[in-house]
Amino acid sequence: MRRTTTLRTALSTALLLATAALGFTPASAATATGSAAPAASAVSARSSDSPAPAASRLSPGLLTALGRDLGLTEAAAADRLRAESAARAVEAPARRAAGAAYGGSWFDAGSGRLTVALTDRARRAAVEAAGADTVLVRRTARALDAAKARIDRLDAPAGVASWHVDPEANAVAVNVVDDRRGDPAVRAFVERARQAGPVAVRTTGEAPRTFAAGTVGGDPYYTGNVRCSIGFSVHGGFVTAGHCGSRGAAVYGWDRSYVGTFQGSSFPGDDYAWVSVGSGWWTVPVVLGWGTVPDQLVRGSAEAPIGSSVCRSGSTTRWHCGTVLARNETVNYSQGAVHQMTKTSVCAEPGDSGGSFISGDQAQGVTSGGWGNCSGGGQTWHQPVNEILNRYGLRLHTA
Known part of the structure; x- marks a missing residue:
């Protein structure tokens, strides 16, 4: 790429020197115009359990952003990040301890611990020994996943926004647009969903939409007349949203210089893609x-478990934070349903599509779509990054 090469070489050197000691620290810089680092590249996942970050590794800016968006003091934000990191590490061993009685799990912000739902009281001691709290429920996660899979096979009308397994409710939550809940087609869908399994009907403010945009300024990438945002660097390119471009489409950077091409893309059904980079761009x-x-x-x-904090970076609204509301949700866009999405309370707007969702220092996913905006609030979904990496055999570029 052709952008302040000398400056960026120095910044890259500084990044390499800093990563041994720092966790949440500056690693690239914006130019005088406010534009930021070039395109990322695409690689595969390192999904091992992460240790709780030390206080010295928590960026003051990150704590400020979490405080702004979640209503926390800086000290409370730091405590929450450490608790969430510990919960991530507990989730896998707790699930193994639960065995066939596993009914789902979530991060409880009140207790600062992971909660695991169980259908068998006899498994409580083993799960609690792994470091999680427990609650007893009627249905296993496997049964709820099967019910959701049956609902996935139904044709959803426009007034149905999404559906996902809610482990706290021990049911499949079906989200309908508030002013469409009385529509005959919506009511018929809900009835068919209830025949598929236990359903909890909820309302949402608007129908979801994707967050791609026409050509405007900022620090994006472009394909055709669409502007989107880079997700995460992988070795050889970057991952992003599938609705931003089809396989073989050329990609151009913030300065309209050629970056690379879409090597793989899927939308709807999924919403992920990866772009190979070259021509002087690096990751x-x-x-x-x-x-x-x-x-x-x-x-x-x-x-990150349900209930954890998460932040999003995008080329339109930049940096915003919220919490994870649901995993494995099916989202009913006008273009078709997209499966295995993660729902968050973070806002987004057109042009943010494809951008990064991150929890602490752990990559979570790429921005797909949502409803609302960053003035009045809303919700946004991301496609989990590990699914993208596994689909294309990529390796995440990590510090």
Whole structure:
């Protein structure tokens, strides 16, 4: 790429020197115009359990952003990040201890611990010994997943926004658009869903939409007349949203210089893609903080439990935070349903599509779509990054 090469070489050297000691630290810088580092590249997942970050590794800017969006003090934000990191490490062993009685899990912000739902009281001691709290429920996660799979086979009308397994409710949550809940087609879908399994009907403010945009300024990438945002660097390119471009489409950077091409893309059904990079562009394990927070280093891709905090970086609205509301949700866009999505309370707007979702220093996914905006609030879904890496055999670029 052809952008302040000398400056960026120095910044890359500084990044390499800093990564041994720092976790959430600046690793790239914006130019005088506010534009940020070039395209990332695509590689495969390192999904090992992550240790709780030390206080010295928590960026003050990240704590400020979490405090702003979640209503926390800086000290409370730091405590929450450490608790969430510990919960991520507990989730896998707790699930193994639960065995066939596993009914799902989530991070409880009140207790600061992971909660695991169980259908068998006899498994409580083993799960609690692994470090999680427990609650007894009627249905296993396997039974709920099977019910959701049956609902996935139904044709959903436009007034149905999405559906996912809710482990706290021990049911499949079906989200309908508030002013469409009385529509005959919506009511018929809900009835068919109830025949497929236990359903909890909820309302949402708007129908979901994708967040691609026409050509506008900022620090994006472009394909045709569409502007989207880079997700995460992988070795050889970057991952992003599938609705941003089809396989073989040329990709251009913020300065309209050629970056590479879409090597794989899927939408609807999925919403993921990867772009190979060349022509002087290179990849770094960084998520842009846009001056709101320092640029964030990416150290892995351990999936955050439901209830955890998560932040998003995109080329339109830049840096915003919220919490994970649901995993494995099916989202009913106008173009068709997209499966295995993660729902968050983070806002987004057109042009943010494809951008990074990160929890602490762990990559989570690429922005797909949602409803609302960053003035009045809303919800946004991301396609989990580990699914993308596994699908294309990529390796995540980590610090």
